[in-house]
Amino acid sequence: MANLLFRLGRFSARRAWTVIVGWLIVLGLAAGSFLAFGGSLASSFSIPGTETERVNEQLSDTFPDLTGASATAVFTTTDDVPLTSGQQEQIGALLGEIADVDGVAAVTDPFTVEAEREAQAAQIDEGRAQLQAGLAELEAAESQLTASQQQLDAAVAQAQAAGMYDMVADQLTAQQEQLNAAWADLEAGGGRLDQQAALLEDGAALLTLADEIRVVSDDGGTALAAIQFDETMFDLPQPVKDEVADLLESADIAGVQVDYSSTIAATTEGLIGVGEIVGVVLAGIVLLIMMRAFLPAMMPLLSSLVGVGVGVAGSLAFSGVVDMASVTPILGVMLGLAVGIDYSLFIMNRHRTQVLAGMQIDESVGLANGTAGNAVVFAGSTVIVALVALLVTGIPFLGVMGMVGAVCVFVAVLVSVTFTPALLGLLGTRVLTRKARATIGHPDHVNREVRPLRTSRAIGAAVLAIVALLIIALPALSMRLALPDGSSEATDTTQYRAYKTIEAEFGAGQNGPLLVVAEMPDAVAEPDQLPTQIALGTALSQQEGVVAVAPVAVSDDGTTFAFQVVPDGGPTSTTTEQLVHDLRALSPVNGEITLGVAGQASGNIDVSEKLADALPVYLAVVIGLSLLIMILVFRSILVPVIATAGFVLSLFAALGAVTAIYQWGWLGDLFGVHDPGPVLSFAPIIIMGVLFGLAMDYQLFLVSGMREAYVHGLPARTAVVAGLRSGRAVVTAAAIIMASVFGGFVFSHLGMVRPLGFGLAIGVLFDAFVVRMVLVPAVMHLCGDAAWWLPRWLDRAMPDVDVEGAALERAHPVHGVAAAEPARA
Structure with missing residues (x-):
């Protein structure tokens, strides 16, 4: 390997422009591939085999409309007053435009939802009033029938006492039949009233279970709109998110602040920001202090930027065919910049020492590449192995992150042993300071006596x-592990404002509702579905940490029921985590109903636990x-x-x-x-x-x-x-x-x-x-x-790994420096 790197380094130094142009072409191809084939990045994380994924797969077959990605738009008045009718109309019109976006499955208008809720509550109140009136009429009719029956019974008794019953029997029998028919009608009316009362109570029970799930705040100043997409989080195309975000950003509703959740906001924007630039500038300052010359100090930075561009753009070109999280390219940028600078520095530092000692430029570049570059290849290999080893976790998105990071490190190593030697060849002796160039071939070596550490100092x-x-x-x-929620974002971001507004106005649990799916052993007939929803919803609501429960859907065959459960804690709270475990522990309900828990909060909990394991x-x-x-x-x-x-x-x-x-x-x-x-x-x-x-x-x-x-x-x-x-x-x-x-x-x-x-x-x-x-x-x-x-047996069994290229160094001794002494036996 050392000899190969020596020849590669010397070739790169002698054919510098060929190598540099070659890398620029590769960079252009990587960037073009990303622009042509790059797909969307996801802000959510999933792991096959988790309970949430099992439930999601079940939902995709039973309720496909519930499996698409969802987002929330938050509308808040800037003057702390209720939203006016004009503002509500403008919000409704905006939501209508969003609903027309190709890729958006549905949009809920919060004011329509609240109006329907109020109408349902009013219908129940009206129904109860009508029921009371009907009961009053029923009681009056029952009293009249009772009095008529008493009169008829008295007439029968009188006729029998007077011996005249046979004469009036037909008339009395006819009257009794009329009374019997009236009693039958009365009982039927009572039955109908009982059914109406049961339906009213069922409706009231459902409203009570979901009473805390609101989309318009109590003061009327904040409204939430749910946006449902056709595709899942990982498959949701970036253009769809961008189009929805643009509509929300460009909304000009006087007196209304518009924010939206991270589902829409998550992009690669912010990949390189002020902090990252400052970090690179600090690295440049360190290089400048070390090199004491501008051009040599810029070389490692330039090499690392080329490597990062190729590695990250090339990796993102596959984001259309591989599920890739939004943080994945960030890891590539971090690693590519850091190791790219360091690896280039190691080779350059060795080259500067050799040039100062009098070695020819191309010979020195080759030797530096074969010695320090050989160590760089080995060091980079350890980083690559560590990153590729992330595949052993069995967690797909983590394996993809590891592979992207490994690709970026691999490219950084290639750039270090080719592009860096090419730049060194172009620089020539300018790799040294002007003062150092005057002493080439006559380096001022200061041989200091080497003394071992004091044992007491070593112990201390x-x-x-x-x-x-x-x-x-x-x-x-x-340490607790969890995936971040909106509260961890920068305070000036729309996703942070959306998260905190929802938390303040509607409760922390509204930021991470759970989806509970109940699977029945047998199909439930349509008349029995509503009582079943109430029974299951009541059981769910009785769990500690549940704020509200709302039925979402019933499968066509009546075997699967879905509920939205709102916890009292946020998506990353310990109470929500415990609630997920408690809900799963309820299964089977009544020994036969199987419960499953899904939703983004549940998925994040499963991912975190899998990662911890x-x-x-x-x-x-x-x-x-x-x-x-x-x-x-x-x-x-x-x-x-x-x-x-x-x-x-x-x-x-x-x-x-x-x-x-x-x-x-x-x-x-x-x-x-x-x-x-x-x-x-x-x-x-x-x-x-x-x-x-x-x-x-x-x-x-x-x-x-x-x-x-x-x-x-x-x-x-x-x-x-x-x-x-x-x-x-x-x-x-x-x-x-x-x-x-x-x-x-x-x-x-x-x-x-x-x-x-x-x-x-x-x-x-x-x-x-x-x-x-x-x-x-x-x-x-x-x-x-x-x-x-x-052990000698192990020494004999192991191959001789010449990481530092000592054999190559002995074959190409630096002028004025003695060859290495033979190793001790």
Whole structure:
């Protein structure tokens, strides 16, 4: 590999414009493919095999109209007065335009819904009044019939007493038959009144169950309109969302603020914002300080931007055929920028050292590519493996995120070993400062004596690092996972305003209603369907945390009933999560009715629980990979154990910091956390995978120097300091650059991105500056020669992995620098 990279680097330096133009063509093709074939991105997440997905599949067959994506438009008066009739008419007209959009299945006019509710309530009141009048008439008729019957009975008795009954028997019998017919009519009328009373009570019961589900606020100043789409969240085309959003945004209704939920608002807009640009600028400043020249400092930035453009645009070109979440390209941008800058920096740093020592430009580019570039390929491979390993979680959207991230890292590696050498070839000696160019071939080497750490200092450093990381990790013990709701978005976004308005005017549960589906063992006859709805609705309403229940639909065959259940908590609250479990625990009702729970809140809970279950499995995979890779590279048992333990410490410290800020709200004003809540459910697993790859990068660039010094004769403890000195400058710069890029996403306009950016940034800082530069050297000092022990049988069985390209370096010695000494036996 080293020789191949050497030849590739030298070719790129000699044919610089060919390579650069080639990459620009690839960038253009990727961008064109995205514009031509790119599809829509989804703001929701689903996992096959969850209970919510099972219910959704059932609904798609039984109630297809209920399975499409839904959104909410919120209309609020700006002067805190009820919506006027004129404003209501304008809102109705706007909703009519939205209903005509191709791809919109239905739109509910809130004022029509409320009018129908009021009409139903009025009909029930009128029906009750009519029922009372009918009962009064019935009682009067019953009294008259009773009196007539008494008179007839008296006449019969008199006729019998006078012996005249036979003479008037026919007349009396006829009168009795008339009375009997009247009694029959009276009983029939009473039966009809009883049926009317039962229907009225059933209707009143349904209205009572759904009484808290309102679409116009009590003060009349806020109205909610539901927009139902034909397609599901993942299949909903972006043009449909854009057209609906444009209609809402362009609505000019005097005195009315128009907002809408994240279903419509979720786009790739905000992919790169002010915070992200600031992060890249900070990375540029670090490069400028390190390089002390403008052109060399800009090279890693330019390389990373080309890599990000190719990787992200190329990945998005497949969004039309692969379900892709809206946060997926953000991960690609974050990783592409961070590793692209760092990998280019590693190669350039090696090249600058060689040019300063007097090596020819193309020869130096090739050697830097074969040595540092070889390490870059290996380091990038560890990141790619960690990201691809997300597939083992069995969670599709997470696997897609991992694959997109892996593609972006792969492209960053390719750009680093081709595009960067091409730029270096064009720069020539200008890769050095003007002052440094004057000393080419005569570098001013300062040979400082290398002394090992003091053992007491090593013990103190190790203890302090471990204790500090463990303390920071403590909040992770109380970490809750959930997918974000509208409250986590930036306060100036329409989805945040919509969420908070609904919460304030209609209750938190209206932001995340549940859909409960009851499956009957046998078909329910039409006359019995209403009582069945009432019985089931009453059972659901009696669960703790339920605010309201409304029947939604009954299947044509009478076997499936659907209900909307509004909880008292928001979509991410513990009470809603408990309610979902309680409702599922009710099944089977009466031993035969099966209940299922769906809806976006239910789906988010299932996804979060599935992700939480996948965490230990993925952590075990990552730890196993870490140990295997480190044993192969460093040919040691203890070094991999130390490296992996350090990674685990930095990981949990990063998760603890994320929990403290985003769940507990610590330093919320500083990081823009206005509504603390559960941690983004897939943040820990993404942070785990990415941080693993980056931790292995830093371990490689630092500890490989220690191993090189050790195998060339330095005592084990002295070699620790020698390796630390040789690699800490470039690793320090790389870590600061990576933390700057990740940190720029902490202030992203997208709520799901902020905890990811913070977790990765703080994790990189912990791992680079606490684990790799303090803890690992200290523990390796305490281990001494034992750190490099490896059983002979294992040593013979393993292949020789020349990550640093030492063999290539011996074949191409730098002018004025002695070739490496032979390794100790």
